[in-house]
Amino acid sequence: MATATRQVAKPSTHQIGKPLKRKEDPRLIQGLAHYVDDIVLPGMQYAAILRSPYAHAKIRSIDVSKAQAAPGVSLVITGADVRGSLGIVPCAAQIPDMKSAPRPALAQDRVRFVGEGVALVVATGRYAARDAVDLIEVDYEPLTPVVDPEKAMEKGSPVLYDEHKDNVAYRWELEGGDVKAAFKKADKVVKQRLVNQRLIPAAMEPRGVVAEYKPGERLLTVWSSTQIPHLLRTQIAAMLDVPEFSVRVITPEVGGGFGSKLNVYAEEGLIGYLAMRLGTPVKWIESRRENFQTTIHGRDQIDDVEVAFKKDGTILGLRVHVIADLGAYYQLLTPLIPTLTGLMASGCYKIPAIRVEIVGVLTNKMSTDAYRGAGRPEATYLVERTLDLVAAELKKDPADVRRKNFPKLSEFPYATPTGVIYDSANYPRSLDLALKLADYKKLRQEQAKARKEGRVMGIGLSTYVEICAMGPSSAMPAGGWESATVRIEPSGMVNIMTGSSPHGQGQETSFAQIGAEILGLEPDDVNVIHGDTSIVPYGIGTFGSRATAVGGTAVYKSLMKLREKLATFAGFLLEENPSKLVFENMKIYSKSQPKKSIGFGEVVAAAYTAKKLPPNMEPGLDATTFFEPTNFTFPFGAHICVVEIDKDTGDVHLTKYVAVDDCGNVLNPLLVDGQVHGGIVQSFGQAMMEEAVYDEQGQLITGELTDYAIPRAADMPWMETDRTVTPSPVNPMGVKGVGEAGTIGATPALANAVVDALSPFGVRHVDMPFKRERIWKLMQKGSRRAK
Amino acid sequence: MIPAPFEYSAPKTLEDALRLLERHGDEAKILAGGHSLLPLIKLRLAQPRYVIDIGRLRGMSYIREENGQIVIGALTSHADIETSSLLRSKCPLLVETAATIGDVQVRNRGTLGGSLAHADPAADYPASILALDAEIVAASTSGTRTIPAKEFFVDMLTTALRPGEILSQVRVAPLAAQTGTAYEKMHQPASGFAIVGAAGRVTLGKTGTIEQAAVGITGLGPKAFRALAVEKALLGKKASEKSFADAARLASEGVEPLSDLHASAEYRREMAAVYANRALQKAFSRAQGKV
DSSP: OOHHHHHTOOSOOOOTTOOOOOTTHHHHHTTOOOOGGGOOOTTOEEEEEEEOSOSSEEEEEEEOHHHHHSTTEEEEEEHHHHTTTSOOBOOOOOOTTOOOOOBOSSOOSEEOSTTOEEEEEEESSHHHHHHHHTTOEEEEEEOOOOOOHHHHTSTTOOOSOTTSSSSEEEEEEEEESOHHHHHHSOSEEEEEEEEEEEEOOOOSSOOEEEEEEETTTTEEEEEEOOSOHHHHHHHHHHHHTOOGGGEEEEOOOOOOOTTTTSSOOHHHHHHHHHHHHHSSOEEEEOOHHHHHHHSOBEEEEEEEEEEEEOTTSOEEEEEEEEEEEEESSOOSSTTTHHHHHHHTTTTTSOOSEEEEEEEEEEOSSOOBOOOTTTTHHHHHHHHHHHHHHHHHHHTOOHHHHHHHHSOOGGGOSEEOTTSOEEOOOOHHHHHHHHHHHHTHHHHHHHHHHHHHTTOEEEEEEEEEEOOBSOOOGGGSTTOOOEEEEEEEOTTSOEEEEESSOOSSSOHHHHHHHHHHHHHTOOGGGEEEEESBTTTSOOOOOSOTTOIIIIIHHHHHHHHHHHHHHHHHHHHHHHTSOGGGEEEETTEEEESSOTTSEEEHHHHHHHHHHOSSOOTTOOSSOEEEEEEOOSSOBOOEEEEEEEEEEOTTTOOEEEEEEEEEEEOBSOSOHHHHHHHHHHHHHHHHHHHHTOOOOBOTTOOBSSOSTTTSOOOOGGGOOOEEEEEOOOOOTTSTTOBOOOTTHHHHHHHHHHHHHHHHHHGGGTOSOOOSSOOHHHHHHHHHHHHHHHO | OOOOOOEEEOOSSHHHHHHHHHHHGGGEEEESSOTTHHHHHHTTSOOOSEEEEOTTOTTOOOEEEETTEEEEETTOBHHHHHTOHHHHHHOHHHHHHHHTSSOHHHHHHOBHHHHHHHTOTTOSHHHHHHHTTOEEEEEETTEEEEEEHHHHEEETTEESOOTTOEEEEEEEOOOOTTEEEEEEEEEOTTTOOEEEEEEEEEEEOTTSBEEEEEEEEESSSSSOEEOHHHHHHHTTSBOOHHHHHHHHTTTTTTOOOOOBTTBOHHHHHHHHHHHHHHHHHHHHHHHTTOO
């Protein structure tokens, strides 16, 4: 098929850095992609789950007899049925002296949040299963729900777990530098409470699981909408207590994850268990309501910040006290996420002394866990709001205060007092570019004019740094490397099998670009395979902005190994020194004597037909790498935005957005822009409208998309994006990662703009989301005070 | 979406639909575009035993002039109203209102009759239907009757339709001379429904006085209503931006505002005034021939 293309090959092109359109898109746009719910297997049955209507209750008894007798129902199970035969939902995070909060696959005698699975029906049809759920009778003894994390910490609060004396899951501390001394010598100290509200990831595709068991092969195949197929395989095998080779996980198309599918859920164990027990395939597809109630939530921190600084704006020290609402149970990384806030509490500033205390609290709500940014948006938010508080206090321009506190370029790699080492950066350069693109001086003049005219306009800045390319294995519960096998087939086609599990990031395209670049091919000659544990080597998965920097590096290294082997073969055939060979236009030729040339396909064929092998050389072309990074990477950038607030209503309109991001070298600028755009929009959601609201009884009142607002295209102005490029020294391609940058950098810029707009009303801080009524009330109050 | 089981019928004629409705009474729900009923049955908040789908009835989706009135079939979609050139020239308020409903998909499926019959307190049409003094035609096995818009909205999700009646048509008068209309709405950010929506209709007299003013408000209370205090304050007054602004402050008079996650009662009350003012100013400006 590719022969014709090869003969008319375009002149030499470098594939890395090209704005190639995504190979994935045609099938996604045309509706030809296959998601879990598209899978239909012969004899497949359907599962539906009865979920707790109470946030906190004892289960006195469950009567399943009517459901069991309903038409089409083959099985009804409760917590008692799986006790002992299906393990708990795994948590990979360990924090010293952490209290246990294990989640059973189905509730055992007690429910601890609204939506917790209590019983499960399997029936021959989806409707029959759902109808039978209504026939299950549960006798609950309601207990007082614990909803507010601060009240949960009080003496006398009801306790979620009888075996614990209180609801404090853990206390975690981190201190670097002399914090006491810093506060002692400060000219000024400012304190502020900052709330980072609970969010619902709301991926377009809810979760879904299909499982099929073949007893002859003793093989359970699980299709799941997940970001971590291999970790899921290991955990399902553990939950079911079967050998790991008895489980195969396949990840079909995943319609968005944002961290919410970086997890192992009760249903993934349950559906596997049912397929084995019943001997028929079983499917479960999450409804939107279930997705809101029982897929992990994000953020939910109360951060009390105290900053010590000099009159000239130099920051001397920072104290942060975090109350992290963990929800009722630990999911995969629940307790770990808030600690990332601690690690990144220095922001992109040289803050000599930092102390962070985190209290993880258990409440009768859904678990929090990794949601796009996972602990870092909270850190950036608190640091960037703090910088603006300092600027406001000193009546200085926020850009100047930021510049004052950047570490010098000569200080990189820069070690923060929180114990991380920023690999490379040029913070002034990205800030300067953003200021220039936004025409910052002119914006401030416009603002002065707007204020004279009685309009409410604000300008917000954020200079951020984030931690990604997760990460060195020392910092990662299950290891932080990534794998890649590259196999060149006898036909010359290249298969890249990656342990990353892309679900929207576009690595089928960018990894193909790496392959094309290294082997001198076209991206269409390179195929990327992922998400099937029987095909690709064990991998860690896609999260923490790691797929390019860690997974891509493994791909790069495997490709380089094969390039070397191909060069040996070609050198042998051409009688040329392999190190002098160039790979270009589907050819391998001598740099000094370009006529000494051989087709890429000929060399591949020679490696497989094996008629004339170079000395000590095996036939075949297959290489695997497990790349272990030596450090994280630390992308950074500067965002500037402008808001205008409707004085009559409190409506906040975003009128301008400028983002300068530095994610190191760029494989495909279209993909990077897409990630930045999406991240900014998600930030806009948190800043302006999103909030998971539980009432005092622990009912999730934002339980549907009719009440939980997420941003739409029409909410956004044109986003002007640009880049600076500071390559990372920690991987050979110099890439850093960009999947979460927008969500990390944008939220504080938006918040700072809104506070800036409201400052004439005497407002120093306002918590997100900036809903109209909240803003309107502040303006009303401010206007009254002014009178 | 997996609703509780129901028996579904899709009658071919309005007469058949009415007979089915008469037979099943309270146990039946009428399905037109589905945009009110489906969200309820999806969560099993409504579990009707019978669903009578009138969405396939022929001849109930039209917009035409009849005896000096504009008549609109109950099954006319929001999209058809939004794009009707007849309405654009003779009843632009409905065009403007339809354009603010939901999104393209919703407007393609949802119907005028369905929205009015459901009487969601945050629906958009009720405000405009009230401001236009429209007439609503209800059909039953015993014939048809006409209900003035002012009497149609009874309470939250409750209309003057009697058991066995199906809303079949809406009639509005064409825009009078020296008259301007406008619909202004604060969207609920998640659902797109109105937190407050205000429809204004202003007719100016030859001497620059306000000859007629009508204000319909939705979203504020349990049902859409005419802001009579505003209208009374305007009638016969010299028309000016200030006179409308002053009168609009009375928009919530006599109404106990709703309160929810998206807007407190206090805020809704204030916003009713803001949006009534915006609608009136725009209507005033249009009545003067400005765009």
